[in-house]
Amino acid sequence: MTATAPPTAALDTAVAKAAHRDRNVLRWLGAYTSSMVGDSVYYIALSWAAVQGGSPARAGAVMAVSALPRAVLMLFGGVIADRLGPRVVVIASDAVRCAAALAVAALLFLTSPGLWPLAALALVFGTVDAVFMPAVGALPARITNRDQLARVQGLRGLAIRVAYIIGAPLGGLGTALGGAAAAFGLAGLLIAVSVPLLTSLRFRELPAGDRAVTATPWQDLRAGLAHVRRHRVLAPLMLAIALGDLGFVSPLNVGLTLLADRRGWGAAGVGWVLAGFGAGSGAASLLLTVRGRLPRAGLVAGFAILAGSVAIGALAFVRGLAGAVGVALMIGLFAGLGGAMSSALLQTQADPAYLGRVTAVGSLISLGLTPLSMPFAAAAAGAFGLGPMYVASACVCGLGGVVAFAVPGLRRAELPR
Known part of the structure; x- marks a missing residue:
């Protein structure tokens, strides 16, 4: 009788190579990138169709419905x-989103139903x-x-950058050539x-005894929250x-937006600053993709959050656009590194x-x-000025790094070798 390796063992053998060279991971990466590009096209199509189909206030309401x-x-x-x-949920979620987008595309192509199908x-x-995001x-x-x-996590960050770069132009092109119906169809x-x-x-399926599910969803939820609350790394990590x-x-x-208006950079200046941020974030993702592991992960995350907070505070005091783009690149680099390390710790510690x-x-x-912080930030900028608002935001952000340094469990956390 021939012995057959269990699925888990087969997977472990297959992924002995680096993730960015593993076909299984690359198939997931292709699926994730395609889904994220579709999301970007969908949001362009939704915003355009909502603005064309009603007043700005009603269009804003449509855009907020999903939140x-x-x-x-x-x-x-x-x-x-x-x-x-997770695989069943992700496949089902993408299938539902695909069907919904195509149905609205067909409806918009055949008739002009107003805002209700968009909502x-x-x-x-x-x-x-x-359900898709978890x-x-x-x-x-x-x-x-x-x-x-x-x-x-580095590959995922690169996929998100690619989706932002490709999705918005694709959505705009689809809308320009065939209207919202074509853009929804493309999405x-x-x-x-x-x-x-x-x-x-x-x-890799979890053994039945390791699934940590209870009799009811409410009990499952409480068990999950308790797992986070009692964990020596996850609890402070969530706070950070x-x-x-x-x-x-x-x-x-x-x-x-307020800073660009104050400095006279205009909408193009906002785009350049965001491009600098995206380049920095992409560089952090590329670093993790190539290196695979950084030692002293908790300390690296704390340092990155603190350094990013300093760069955030500095942005308000930069006068020239070129300098602002450079500072934004630093924000993206440190924020991307801190976010990726935090996500990797979350994945490995849970x-x-x-x-x-x-x-x-x-x-x-x-x-x-x-x-929810955005209305308060806007009010603070109006009452105290942009500089104090940026400094206060930087201090709040920096507290996340302080938590990473102050809590021993998180400070000493390492990624597996």
Whole structure:
């Protein structure tokens, strides 16, 4: 009788090589990149169709529809990812998003239904994102070994940069040539490319006894939150991520527009500064992709957050556009490095059975809570000036680095070899 290696053993043998040379990881990377490019095209199409179909206020409401279900349901999305497995959830999510985008494209091609199908599409995407994002975060740990997860985070960061660079022009071109219907159709087709790639992945399933699921989703959620709260690395790491993102989001969104207007850089100047940030972030992702592992991961994350906070504060005091682009490049480099190291620590420190729920907590902090700082930042800029607002934001961001240095568990955290 011939012995057959179990799927887990076969996967471990297959991924002994570096992740950026492993076909299994590269198939995942292709699927993720295609899905993210489709997302970028979708947002361009949605914003254009919403503006064309109603007043600015109604268009803004359509654009905001997806935020509420994403924030409210994100934690339960992590529960679903852990219960059903991340691959099933990601494939189903991409299939639903593809079908919804193509359905709206067909509807817009055949008739002019107004804003209601756009609002429905935004609601579907927001709801699906609530389960998609935790599953995407939990998936890498099932397709590669733990010592390759930092490299996978670098690859993921590069995919996000590529999606931003390619997606917006594609969305604009599709809208210009065929209107919103063509752009939605293109978004749906790009998302559809991910489904067969994801289906072909070799995937490590958790043993039934290691799935950490209980009788009800509520109990699963409480168990996941308790896992984060009691963990010597995850708990301070979540606090560091929250503080870093709270201080980072407003200066690079609301603050940058106000700063460009004050300095006379114009809209083109905003684009150049954001390009500098993107280049820095891409360089950090490339570094992790090539190196695969940086020693003293907790200390590196803390240093990167602190250095990025100093660069954020400095941006408000730079007069020339060229200098601002250079400072933005430093912000992107340090913020990208800190974010990638934090994500890699999250991936490697969390119990695989809880990874969907742990990712959901991190995603909720970054996407659900930190944007709430933007109205306060705008009010502070109006009341006290841009300089004090940037300095205050930099101090909040820097506190994330202080947490990384002050908490022994996080400071001594290492990535697996």
